[in-house]
Amino acid sequence: MAECHPVGFQWVMEAKERGATIIHVDPRFTRTSALADIFVPIRPGSDIAFLGGIVNHILENERYFRDYVVEYTNAATIIKADFRDTEDLDGVFSGFDAKKAAYDVRSWLYDGMEAPPGVPHGEQTGGAGRPIEHGEPPQDRSLQHPRCVFQLLKKHYRRYTPELVEETCGIPRQLFLRVAEALCANSGRERTSAFCYAVGWTQHTVGVQYIRTAAIVQQLLGNIGRPGGGILALRGHASIQGSTDIPTLYNLLPGYLPMPHSERYLGHQDYVRKNSAPTGFWGHMEEYFISLMKAWWGEHATADNDWAFGHLPRIDGDHSAYVFTMGMLEGGVRGYFLPGENPAVGSANGKLNRMAMARLDWLVVRDLVEIESAAFWYRSSEIETGELRTDDIPTEVFFLPAASHTEKDGSFTNTQRLLQWHHTAVQPRGDCRSDLWFYFHLGRIIRMKLRDRAPDDPKNRPVLELTWDYPVEGRRAEPSADAVLREISGWGPDGKQLSSFTELKADGSTACGCWIYSGCYRDGVNQTARRTPHREQSYVGAEWGWAWPDNRRILYNRASADPRGEPWSERKRYVWWDRARRQWTGIDTPDFKRTMPPDHEPGKQAAAEEALRGTEPFIMQADGKAWLYVPEGLRDGPFPTHYEPQESVFRNPLYRQQSNPVRQQFRHPLNAYNNAPDAFDDDGLFPYLLTTYRLTEHHTAGGMSRSVEYLAELQPELFCEVSPQLAAERALEHGGWATIITTRTAIEARVLVTERIPSVRVQGREVHTVGVPYHWGVCGLSTGDAGNDLLPLALDPNVHIQECKAATCDIRPGRRPRGAALLELVAGYRQRAAARPPGRAGRSSGRRSER
Amino acid sequence: MGLGGMLARWPLVRQLTRGDLLGRGDSVRSPATERLRPRTATADRVVGSICPYCAVGCGQRVFVKDERIVQIEGDPDSPISRGRLCPKGAATKNLVTAPRREYRVKYRRPFGTEWEELSLDAAMDMIAERVITTRDATWQSTEGDGDEERPRNRTLGIASLGGATLDNEENYLIKKLMTALGVVQVENQARI
Amino acid sequence: MTEARSYYGRPLLKGPVWEPDIAAYLFTGGLAGASATLAAAARRRGNDVLARRALMVALAGLIVSPPLLIRDLGRPARFHHMLRVLKVTSPMSVGTWVLSASGLATGVATGCEVLGVMPRLRTATETAAGALGPALATYTAVLIADTAVPAWHEARFELPFVFAASSAASAGAAAALVTPAASARPARRLCAMGALVELAATGVMERRLGEAGQPYSTGGNAVSRRLARGLTAAGALAMTLTGRRRPAAILGGLSVLAGAACLRWTVFAAGAHSVRDPAYAVGPQRARIERGESRGG
Amino acid sequence: MTAISGDPTIISHDIDVASHHPDGSPRAMGFFTDTSICIGCKACEVACKEWNLVPDDGLSFTGDSYDNTGSIGCNSWRHVAFIEQGRPVAVSDPEAGDGLRWLMSSDVCKHCAHAACLDVCPTGALFRTEFDTVVVQQDICNGCGYCVSACPFGVLDKRREDGRVWKCTLCYDRLRGDLEPACAQACPTKSIQFGPVDELLALARERVDTLHQRGVGDARLYGADRDNGVGGFGAFFLLLDQPEVYGLPPDPVVSTRRLGQMWGAAAAAAGALALGVAAAFLGERR
CATH class of the missing domain: 3.30.70.20 (Alpha-Beta Plaits)
Structure with missing residues (x-):
């Protein structure tokens, strides 16, 4: 956190000064570790074993916050009798279909429930998770029933002992116990602990389950919905949260509404029914959806035409970034927009990305500087090796200079869901334009052309009927970001800005571009531009910017009070039930129906939030509970389970199943893996662990830092970090050069020999890690090989994020070969890798995406 | 100014007249030093902004003089950052005023070996044409036959991968336009 | 130097940024200063021949010195900023005024001498220049000693004597070089005395400095130091024994002058050398702390 | 106003960073x-x-x-x-x-x-x-x-x-x-x-x-x-x-702390130089 979010880290330091224990778990000793109380070195890719060990520690030692667990989580809920755990099936859950490498999740459901109608499409899942059919699942509040979640959880993690943690993660058991105890001691009524994570947790073939394990820990300890608690994603880009809320993601519509699948729906209601839950706040999905359709198609979205539901394109599979990149390689994808993204450096397997772009018909790159993704056709390692020849590349490339954030109005959503407005300071120079300008005018020109050429073509109707009339201002005809934000926030029948999503209607009288952002233009005021100084308000800072939903700063904050509505403790007072005024109150906006008393019991006909009890704080969940166990909505299991990474040097110590059985793999010559699927590297071909990361001094793919003098000079060259032991083993010289090799490619980096990258003892042997920052590429002031070029595409099955925090590699002293000799070096390794007997470990599995 | 005046301004003389015999203080100050003020004090306006790097969302103040940015620094009012910035945030002025920034459209024709110049208008028109052509060529209106026929309304011929430093309003227009065009392969950094 | 803890062995000090011009000035300034004094003394003793020659040498030294100094400035056009102030805490400031006054006095004196006019003005200015001479010859030692450069600062007691003696030797040598032998006896004596004292003072300095004095005799300095000593000793010896013969006086004079130049170079280079290794700065300081002599952290 | 609870710490310690006293006089x-x-x-x-x-x-x-x-x-x-x-x-x-x-x-x-x-x-x-x-x-x-x-x-x-x-x-x-x-x-x-x-x-x-x-x-x-x-x-x-x-x-x-020493040594050396010059003329006829 000190490395990548230094300013956020000030609050960690504040906490430390007040006595908090700061624990840093990382494969390397970073600037965060330097300031932490406890540094826990961990083998990359083994975090579920570590966190699972904590779960086990909490359960075995009865350290959980019982009242919280019983009341606010699904611990008491009883699961179907035919559910089988990984403990029963040696690493897979019930319902596994080895052929399809997929689960039939029906046995995972709550007892007495059936799978909802329609085919569950994982890629379609919005924020709602999958619905739980209405009705009360059986519970055992004594937590003794053998099929209750609590008992299943206990059983699932029983083998995650301190010894196993040591064997798997390389964390000495004393150190592990110290961490587990510190967490337990600092949780409960009076105290809370928080988890902060970043892509070190998400970029794995089990990334979602990493976070899930932390969620289980936090639920057991009662650390969710309370001040000082939570699981905080430290996101890496100014508005990466915003870009999932208002998603430029294939499977989502704004506000985590799912993108409709190509299955046959009986109109929009059917889509809503199949994709939402009738209980909890997702019970209002129809209001959110119709308001979105009204925002997009205005008068053309009516009850008569099913609110223009037919205008929406349909997805029918995985259309995520790496999948469509494969599509480029295979020729189906012909045109590509890259507004502010640099996959040639920033995506895993850079070579594959660049080779893919070299097959496009056209490419539009919008950025501040000429980035590697715009220059690949004349400057790239493939040009150097001869794999690509400029003359042979058909891609037409448009590079359009972008306006910077100081040259346009707009809002960013930060990592804590806070929308903050930035104002235009100066006008952009030359051809620089905002992306707002680009897309508005692109849309305007396309609409003009389509209107002229084929106004009656049914496929053009959604475009021509789109509301696309934003006011423009100035010489450059810049569209008004303010007007766009008003549309996002939404208006009612009288044209007045909405105050909250609770005002949305399903009758077409309200329009709202993103329901969770509704109210950000409340009272006709741009709430995101509010800047009340922090000294003039409470520490919650509610008058600075605007947080979704409804300006809440802590989600599910009803859980900060006990079931009766009293704060769990005075120290941790946040939101509570005011008996006198009969409403929820506190120092934040209560995340609960304001007037619903703690003793509310839903009636038989109750729907949406009314169908939840007054003691159920997790109002977006169909059962109002936090989920220790996820009955529906995940592709790879209701409980997190330790699996080895796609590329590993160890056998899975827990199960015969080596890796996540439903992870996504890609079979392509450019995407060879270091070991066969579900095998592991024990013959020393790729004997070292490889992990990638960022440095404080640089930003992601480097477009915004390697081109800036003051940053480039601070970390002027790509380096790799190795332990003194590894340096000795491979004769690597501090300050010299090393070549790092995988079956994808080899890169060169300067060598930093440092104790900060510890070698860890796992399964009785010492294993070394090679650490590589991934910021470099061939453009900019400071140039170097790209760390991501080393990595394969192997994805988490739920969110399709690549595994780049844990892979394997070989390392040699000296610079890498140039030109064709580089290809020969890598080919040699690839041949040796392919010649090995397959499937040395466990059973073969994994979904292979071949398009 | 007379000779006396000139003499009086001579620091050597001021050393005596001001009692700064060692000549280390007031007497040696130059007129430029006397006039010194922070350049933020003379800015024409101060614009509230947010750091464009990571997702912490630190507040920034942008100082503008003669329509040029003369300074960007942390906003002390922000409850998130309290005026502080990391090295990247602190380099923001350098980022937005960097000489390495591109200010003109660059065009590479198919099989071309060099960048060419292209007007912004022409580029916009060409890109619109490419979108229309590719969309027409790769349009999928339905899948399946007969009773199994289901709508698709889309093209898989176009993809988009956006950065995550775009504004919400920009993402909104991207999603809205692309969805209306039937482009479903719209992704961003959050997937990476 | 003994092992001292350091930051990756990086220099702790920036050290002198002066070009060899300054080493040359250390020589020319000293020569000019001592020569002016020699001239004034000769005049007093009625040795007009020697006075006139020494005065010329002084003027020559004073003519070449300012360009050497100005050339070394980062902003030569601003050389006159030196005259904004007079700072007694700054040997360079004091020296600038001394140099200016010496230059003015010597210039006027020489003018009068050459044109044969205004003898009283000549005498007055010559006397003034003569009086400033020792200051001119020694302030440069304070100038370099009043720095954080270990080799210079640690040698602060001896350096003025080394410079004074060397200046005397070179003034005597230069005068003997250009003066008919018959009138040059005081110059030869001065040369010999200067040389003797210089060698002695240098020896004392190096012995007292011990390890801290290593920069004076290590690396490239080993050669220049040996040259300085050899040339000075040989020249002075030649001057003393056979100086009445012109060729010997010329050879001896040149040798002493070369020796003096080498000495200045050695001193100059020792400064730069001593900042390159942080141990020279840290060692004595750490020792001071351990001896309890530090005045506080 | 709810202040951040807990003891004041060095990092949240609010020091007045104004460089002038309220009366306008500068501060060190x-x-x-x-x-x-x-x-x-x-x-x-x-x-x-x-x-x-x-x-x-x-x-x-x-x-x-x-x-x-x-x-x-x-x-x-x-x-x-x-x-x-x-x-x-x-x-x-x-x-x-x-x-x-x-x-x-x-x-x-x-x-x-x-x-x-x-x-x-x-x-x-x-x-x-x-x-x-x-x-x-x-x-x-x-x-x-x-x-x-x-x-x-x-x-x-x-x-x-x-x-x-x-x-x-x-x-x-x-x-x-x-x-x-x-x-x-x-x-x-x-x-x-x-x-x-x-x-x-x-x-x-x-x-x-x-x-x-x-x-x-x-x-x-x-x-x-x-x-x-x-x-x-x-x-x-x-x-x-x-x-x-x-x-x-x-x-x-600070080296100038010893400036007195240095000027003293220089004065002595200068004096010695003057004496030396004088001595060179010892025995010379006027």
């Missing part, structure tokens, strides 16, 4: 750099450059941990040192075992109470400001370079292409407008604290005590002593090891 201002909370982010280096328009220092990889700046210089007025050591921060913690520590420290001009650079500057380009800081006037400096040799910390440095000497001004222009220096304002953890020197000193002493109580026995102040060799620093430090480990002189002494 300085930095207290508490390296025990430095995260080595180098924001100070960059913020300084942005404000003071300092040129970049070139792309050179040093291999010295994460320090590619190397030292303070004309083009780096702040320099963050990185020192990797094989021992834990707090020795009192028996469980810390054979930990590592990674010391980070942002170095800067010390703004000595008795500043050698200021003493030796022959043009008056260097001067002591109304805030008791030491600043180079760039319209005066002629690049004589004397201060470079005089500084016992290696702070002053001549910019070759420019000819003048540059160093930290403690953002003199900002102080004149009652603004905090750029580095201190940016510092994410307030490792760099700016304020009136006397208040900072009290804070620093308190902080050392706190750290000692927490078992960080290595914590020590550097430059806080008002009668040290340079009369105390206007910018002083809390270090976790000996100063020389950070590239700082352990017992710096």
Whole structure:
């Protein structure tokens, strides 16, 4: 956190000064570790074993916050009798279909429930998770029933002992116990602990389950919905949260509404029914959806035409970034927009990305500087090796200079869901334009052309009927970001800005571009531009910017009070039930129906939030509970389970199943893996662990830092970090050069020999890690090989994020070969890798995406 | 100014007249030093902004003089950052005023070996044409036959991968336009 | 130097940024200063021949010195900023005024001498220049000693004597070089005395400095130091024994002058050398702390 | 108003950073750099450059941990040192075992109470400001370079292409407008604290005590002593090891403190020279 979010880290330091224990778990000793109380070195890719060990520690030692667990989580809920755990099936859950490498999740459901109608499409899942059919699942509040979640959880993690943690993660058991105890001691009524994570947790073939394990820990300890608690994603880009809320993601519509699948729906209601839950706040999905359709198609979205539901394109599979990149390689994808993204450096397997772009018909790159993704056709390692020849590349490339954030109005959503407005300071120079300008005018020109050429073509109707009339201002005809934000926030029948999503209607009288952002233009005021100084308000800072939903700063904050509505403790007072005024109150906006008393019991006909009890704080969940166990909505299991990474040097110590059985793999010559699927590297071909990361001094793919003098000079060259032991083993010289090799490619980096990258003892042997920052590429002031070029595409099955925090590699002293000799070096390794007997470990599995 | 005046301004003389015999203080100050003020004090306006790097969302103040940015620094009012910035945030002025920034459209024709110049208008028109052509060529209106026929309304011929430093309003227009065009392969950094 | 803890062995000090011009000035300034004094003394003793020659040498030294100094400035056009102030805490400031006054006095004196006019003005200015001479010859030692450069600062007691003696030797040598032998006896004596004292003072300095004095005799300095000593000793010896013969006086004079130049170079280079290794700065300081002599952290 | 609860801490300690008293008179201002909370982010280096328009220092990889700046210089007025050591921060913690520590420290001009650079500057380009800081006037400096040799910390440095000497001004222009220096304002953890020197000193002493109580026995102040060799620093430090480990002189002494000695020696030498010249004429006929 000190490395990548230094300013956020000030609050960690504040906490430390007040006595908090700061624990840093990382494969390397970073600037965060330097300031932490406890540094826990961990083998990359083994975090579920570590966190699972904590779960086990909490359960075995009865350290959980019982009242919280019983009341606010699904611990008491009883699961179907035919559910089988990984403990029963040696690493897979019930319902596994080895052929399809997929689960039939029906046995995972709550007892007495059936799978909802329609085919569950994982890629379609919005924020709602999958619905739980209405009705009360059986519970055992004594937590003794053998099929209750609590008992299943206990059983699932029983083998995650301190010894196993040591064997798997390389964390000495004393150190592990110290961490587990510190967490337990600092949780409960009076105290809370928080988890902060970043892509070190998400970029794995089990990334979602990493976070899930932390969620289980936090639920057991009662650390969710309370001040000082939570699981905080430290996101890496100014508005990466915003870009999932208002998603430029294939499977989502704004506000985590799912993108409709190509299955046959009986109109929009059917889509809503199949994709939402009738209980909890997702019970209002129809209001959110119709308001979105009204925002997009205005008068053309009516009850008569099913609110223009037919205008929406349909997805029918995985259309995520790496999948469509494969599509480029295979020729189906012909045109590509890259507004502010640099996959040639920033995506895993850079070579594959660049080779893919070299097959496009056209490419539009919008950025501040000429980035590697715009220059690949004349400057790239493939040009150097001869794999690509400029003359042979058909891609037409448009590079359009972008306006910077100081040259346009707009809002960013930060990592804590806070929308903050930035104002235009100066006008952009030359051809620089905002992306707002680009897309508005692109849309305007396309609409003009389509209107002229084929106004009656049914496929053009959604475009021509789109509301696309934003006011423009100035010489450059810049569209008004303010007007766009008003549309996002939404208006009612009288044209007045909405105050909250609770005002949305399903009758077409309200329009709202993103329901969770509704109210950000409340009272006709741009709430995101509010800047009340922090000294003039409470520490919650509610008058600075605007947080979704409804300006809440802590989600599910009803859980900060006990079931009766009293704060769990005075120290941790946040939101509570005011008996006198009969409403929820506190120092934040209560995340609960304001007037619903703690003793509310839903009636038989109750729907949406009314169908939840007054003691159920997790109002977006169909059962109002936090989920220790996820009955529906995940592709790879209701409980997190330790699996080895796609590329590993160890056998899975827990199960015969080596890796996540439903992870996504890609079979392509450019995407060879270091070991066969579900095998592991024990013959020393790729004997070292490889992990990638960022440095404080640089930003992601480097477009915004390697081109800036003051940053480039601070970390002027790509380096790799190795332990003194590894340096000795491979004769690597501090300050010299090393070549790092995988079956994808080899890169060169300067060598930093440092104790900060510890070698860890796992399964009785010492294993070394090679650490590589991934910021470099061939453009900019400071140039170097790209760390991501080393990595394969192997994805988490739920969110399709690549595994780049844990892979394997070989390392040699000296610079890498140039030109064709580089290809020969890598080919040699690839041949040796392919010649090995397959499937040395466990059973073969994994979904292979071949398009 | 007379000779006396000139003499009086001579620091050597001021050393005596001001009692700064060692000549280390007031007497040696130059007129430029006397006039010194922070350049933020003379800015024409101060614009509230947010750091464009990571997702912490630190507040920034942008100082503008003669329509040029003369300074960007942390906003002390922000409850998130309290005026502080990391090295990247602190380099923001350098980022937005960097000489390495591109200010003109660059065009590479198919099989071309060099960048060419292209007007912004022409580029916009060409890109619109490419979108229309590719969309027409790769349009999928339905899948399946007969009773199994289901709508698709889309093209898989176009993809988009956006950065995550775009504004919400920009993402909104991207999603809205692309969805209306039937482009479903719209992704961003959050997937990476 | 003994092992001292350091930051990756990086220099702790920036050290002198002066070009060899300054080493040359250390020589020319000293020569000019001592020569002016020699001239004034000769005049007093009625040795007009020697006075006139020494005065010329002084003027020559004073003519070449300012360009050497100005050339070394980062902003030569601003050389006159030196005259904004007079700072007694700054040997360079004091020296600038001394140099200016010496230059003015010597210039006027020489003018009068050459044109044969205004003898009283000549005498007055010559006397003034003569009086400033020792200051001119020694302030440069304070100038370099009043720095954080270990080799210079640690040698602060001896350096003025080394410079004074060397200046005397070179003034005597230069005068003997250009003066008919018959009138040059005081110059030869001065040369010999200067040389003797210089060698002695240098020896004392190096012995007292011990390890801290290593920069004076290590690396490239080993050669220049040996040259300085050899040339000075040989020249002075030649001057003393056979100086009445012109060729010997010329050879001896040149040798002493070369020796003096080498000495200045050695001193100059020792400064730069001593900042390159942080141990020279840290060692004595750490020792001071351990001896309890530090005045506080 | 709900304040942040808990005891006030060094990082949330709100020091009045206005450089003038309410009556408009200037105050002695300085930095207290508490390296025990430095995260080595180098924001100070960059913020300084942005404000003071300092040129970049070139792309050179040093291999010295994460320090590619190397030292303070004309083009780096702040320099963050990185020192990797094989021992834990707090020795009192028996469980810390054979930990590592990674010391980070942002170095800067010390703004000595008795500043050698200021003493030796022959043009008056260097001067002591109304805030008791030491600043180079760039319209005066002629690049004589004397201060470079005089500084016992290696702070002053001549910019070759420019000819003048540059160093930290403690953002003199900002102080004149009652603004905090750029580095201190940016510092994410307030490792760099700016304020009136006397208040900072009290804070620093308190902080050392706190750290000692927490078992960080290595914590020590550097430059806080008002009668040290340079009369105390206007910018002083809390270090976790000996100063020389950070590239700082352990017992710096301003050379001009001994100027008397030196002028004395010079006077003696000059006298000897005069005598020597006189002696050369001994026995000469008039």
